[in-house]
Amino acid sequence: MHPSSKNPAIMWPVLQRLRLLFCCFDFVPTASMLSRRVTYYIKALSGRFDISLLCIKGAEHPHIERYEKARIMRVPLKPGTLEQRQKQFERALRRQLESEEYAVVHCFDFVGGRVLAELKQQLGYRLVFEATTLSSQEWPHSHPEFALCANTLENIQQEEMNVALHANAIVVATAQQKRFLCSQGLGHLPVHLLLNPSLPRKGISAQPVGCFQFLHLGGSSQPASLQTTLHAFKTISPELKIQLAFGGHYGAQDKAYLTAWRETLNTQKAVVWPNLKQETETGALCAKAHAALLVLENEPRNVNFGGAMPELADFFAWGLPIVASDLPCVREFLGEGDALFFKPGDSAMLAKRMEELALSAQLQARLALACAHKASAFAPARFIYETSRLYYPWMEKPSPLSEQLLEPLPEFTPSMARTASASLPFYEPDTLIVPPAFASSPPE
8 A cells, every 4th residue: 555545644754765756748849948847846856755757768868867866767659649659658657656656746747647636546645737838738739740629629628627636736837827727717726836947057158149149949839939030030131230049949840941041041140040950058049149039929828828938037047138029928027128029920020129129238238137137036046945845745854955945045136147258167958857878877
């Protein structure tokens, strides 16, 4: 019998370390954001839990390895339909739950979540449902093979709501996401807001390039934003010497689209293209940029559910002035004086805002300072602190690590803003949770 199916207050201290399982099926479309969040969950909780992560195996990754103090277990899936791959992953999850006893299970989508909801009472673990992304919102944009008819989407939404109803806690990344869940009848459940953490700068100093460079962080999950951004850039006069840099996870179709645009623009100096072999490191891109673009389209997932927008965490950390789509999910973080706004999908208006910012050093300084003052809310230390608060009721007892994390966090000061000194340090890669095998210690 699972220890927590009896009296957890009596049985849990018998265990040397409580076991915690992270479970994620839909890892690819939002790999950068989820990998970063999982990384800092590990940093926050490894002092009190024995942590494992169950996710999908890629061709270049081993089945099992160690990352920090966590064990990564990857499930190889045979070729098949999306539904067939879901079933394969669910069987692997059931086997894992049968082989080890877990005090807490933290899932990131409904595929693993429906198994965890089904077995929760029998096995007695606590269930945390991460709703920073929802498959019902993202899959129409990330799974073209899966003709998502109205009935299919409705079934996925019902599965997600069922997981949420069985959860001991729900996690979101924005206040708009919390309001959305409350509008779905989940207002009586504990919903915790954990803002996306920024990457630590690791001593990287700002080294902007010669041209005035705008940074666009997007990827395959926001294909329409590519068109809006590139159409806007095409209309800007070459005399302004404005450069456009791209970063993020791009699929083969998007890379082909970008390559075609390179030929259309007939220049390789005005556009910094994403590395077609590996992810471009966010910190290095932010260090070279003068300003940032937050381009989101007027789509239901952005208007109703709201984007998690992990890009903002890094833009704030580097104090980059921002040109942003005028949407409620953006206005949650950026007020009227914090950024230049444009109508979603309006490439002509976006181009005007880019020109306005590039031509005004005073405007650049004002918006950069406004963004820099927001950085402390997205600091990794604050994410770790809030995670510890979320998990605190399920910990056996306060550990030295958790006591330290409960201390007040320092506020952001101007001395923490970007500097112009030269530096070439080592920095953490953006995609943290799936490092190359040689970068990890051998599995136990």
